[in-house]
Amino acid sequence: MNTALEILQKYWKHDAFREPQQAIIHSVMDGNDTLALMPTGGGKSICFQVPALMQSGICLVISPLIALMKDQVKNLQNKGIKAIALTGGIHQDEIIDLLDNCQFGNYKFLYLSPERLQNDWILERIKNLPIKLIAVDEAHCVSQWGHDFRPAYLKIAQLKEYFPKVPFMALTASATPRVKEDIIAQLKLNKPQIFSKSFYRENLAYMVFETEDKLHLLQQILKKNPQPSIIYVTNRKSCLETVNQLETMGFTATYYHGGLTHKDKAAHMQLWMEEKVQVMVATNAFGMGIDKANVKTIIHLHLPQNLENYYQESGRAGRDGEKAFAVMLNNPSDVLHAEAQFLSILPDKAFLNLAFSKLCNYFQIAYGEGIDEQFGFNLNQFCIKYNLPMLKTYNALQFLDRQGIITLSQEFSEKINIQFIIPSKEVIRYMSLNPNDEEIILTILRTYPGIYDMQTAFNPQLIAKKSNSTDNAVLSLLQKLKEKNILEMIAKNNDAAITFNEVREDERTINRISKYLETQNKLKVEQLQAVLHYSKDTKTCKQKLLMAYFGESLNEDCGICSYCITKNKPTQHPETVTEKIIELLKIQDFNSRDIQKLTKFPKDDVIFALQKLLDDQIISIKPNNSYSLQ
Structure with missing residues (x-):
């Protein structure tokens, strides 16, 4: 049997493990249930992939993230390791084939979503597999207090009945103390070994700046730090607007969101990875599988939904160990924006029922189907x-x-419908004259027998797989046949795909899950309050605030965050600054940027003085972000 280090060197080309990977692997190999809390980028997947390769049998990996499952399976296959994933949208016949491959084909990894465990026949098949390790990724999803609770995760514990001697490994990148206790209880982990890598990042300076002019400050930050950067925004529209504004200021930038095609995502990612552009502007869809060590700055233009997401997104900076910056830019209207974005649009039970019934009607799904x-x-x-x-x-x-x-599945796609519009004998004649196209056309005819009679929904990936071809070859042939008036093709753009995992039962379905809705809505309010507290607290080290949220305590301030820098700076006497501001505002109203220019005081001193004057109700702020005397 190869040692853990030999497997790491052979497949991952690393010379050594990071802390605490090796200890986690030893715990699993000793047969212990194990809980690993490791920040983003800490190498969680290696903790279950290496021990799986050290022994015979299969590692069952349960994860809610389809994109991550596909990414990990692809990476394992590229290393010559046999792995498959049962993601949504795969029909029963194909699942049976995949599980047969698992049982008889010497596979090492079977990835599936927790929802798959709700299918009794899939569970029966899994019970007969030679499973030696069960890894539960994104384990915070098992807790109602986790930021992405999924009831299907509650079913995982029943695997303990079928595999009483198989070690369980639970992994998460973000868990508060309450969530950690819940994970252990809900998964029924037996005296688990707990490994918690500190969330402290000594090289990452957490900065929060209050400013009315975010673009001006953004320009200063990117000029000062010309290395690769990511700017996170809350929606697709802001992606495009911010890129245009950056380019107007002379910066090179591209963007990434869930509505892009696979091709565009890959092209935009490559531009940034190869540093042909400095800035990636993105929604939270950007992050999966990013492995770029020299990201210097992460900037949040808008308040994030919760500190779990903020920590993960910020943690993509400074993985090379060099000093890096996680910057949050705030202005007075951000709180209202965040409440509108995250709280006022939370659905209640009545709206959930309405949306679900309309969705079923939209796709003409009958009750019970x-x-x-x-x-x-x-x-x-x-x-x-x-x-x-x-x-x-x-x-x-x-x-x-x-x-x-x-x-x-929030992936851009094209829905394709095709129909042959010439007689079958003419199609056969075409194939005899064009033998290179024959295999794909025959596969289409075998797969879709009614394709002469009606417009038929077409899956190019399925045809490519069955005909030992590629997606591009199939789509190119369709275009050629369309131009020759052999078939009719209609392509509609979609920004998502929806798979129904249950039969339609309308109110019965919603009644069953509505008990979780109230808890989750309450949690979202609490999480946003934690973000607001983090952004507004001017008397505590930012790193300390984050660590406290995740259940850690720092004895000393970090020394490099926005609070620590302000605290350590020699400042003007507050009375001097406030007096000068009052004198200016007697003349006319000004915004903070103009006040700073005219008074020539440091920006932090001006912001502090303005806040004090606002608190004392000596001045007020107008809708155009200018200040005036009361």
Whole structure:
């Protein structure tokens, strides 16, 4: 048997493990249930992949993230390691084939979503597999106090009955003390070994700046730090607007969000990875599988939804060990924005019921039917058809996704329908004259027998797989046949795909899951309050605030965050600054940037003085972000 280090060197080309990877691997190999809390970028997957390769049998990996499962399976296959994933949208016949491969094909890894465990026949097949390790990724999802709770995770504990001697490993990148205790209880971990890598990042300076002019400050930060940067925004529209503003200021930038095609995502990512552009502007869709060590600055232009996401996104800076910056830019209107973005659009039970029934009607799913059916989906078109508010509807669909009722895959796709419009004998004649196209066309005819009679939904990936071809070759042939008037093709753009995981039962379905809705809505309010506290607290080290949230305590201030720098700076006497500001405002109203220029005081001193004057109700702030005397 190869040692853990030999496997690491052979497959991952690393000379040594990071702390505490090796200790976690030893714990698993000793047969212990294990809980690993490791920040983003800490190398969690190696902790279960290496021990799986050290022994015979299969490692069962349970994860809610389809993109991450696909990414890990692809990486393992590229290393010559046999791995498969049972993601949403795979039909029963194909699942049976994949599980047969697992049972008889010497596979090492089987990835699946927790929702799959709710299918009794899949559970029966899994019980007969030679499973030697069960890894539960994103384990915070098992806790109602976790930021992405999924009831399907509660089913995982029943695997203990079928595999009493198989060690369980639970992994998460973000868990508060309450969530950590819940993970152990809900997964029924038996005297688990707990490994918790500190969330402290000594090289990462957490900065929070109050400013009315975010673009001006953004310009200063990017000029001062010309290395690779990521700017996080809350929506797709802001991605494009921010890129345009950056380019106007002379910076090179690209963008990334869930509505891009795979091709565009890869192209934009490559531009940034190869440093042909300095800045990646992105929604939280950007992050999966990023492995770029020299990111200097992460900037949040808008308040994040919770500190778990903020910590993970900020943690993509400074992985090379060099000093890096995690910057949050705030202005007075951000709190109202965040409340509108995250709280006022939370669906209640009545709205959830409405959205679900409309969704079923949209795809003409009858009561008692719909399980495993998959459809291309455009959220904007759906909301227009039923006059539904966009963001509230999106949150409702996300909740249904987390509860396992549907799978919402936020990937840009083209829904293709085709129909042959010439007689079958003419198609046969075409194949005899064009033998290179024969295999793909025959595969289409075998797969879709009614394709002469009606417009038929077409899956290019399936045809490519069955004909030992590529997606591009299939799509190119379709285009050629269309131009020759052999077939008719209609392609519609979708920004998501929806798979129904259960039969339609309307209110019965919603009644079953609504008990979780109130808890999750309450949690979202608490999480946003924690973000606001972090952003507004001017008397505590920022690193200390983050560590306290995740259950750690720092004895000393970090020395490099925005609070520590301000505290250590020699400052003007506060009375001098406030007096000068009052004198200026007697002349006319000014914004903070103009006040700083005219008074020539340090920016932090001006902001501190303005805040004190606001608190004392000596001045007020107008809608245009200028200050005036009361």
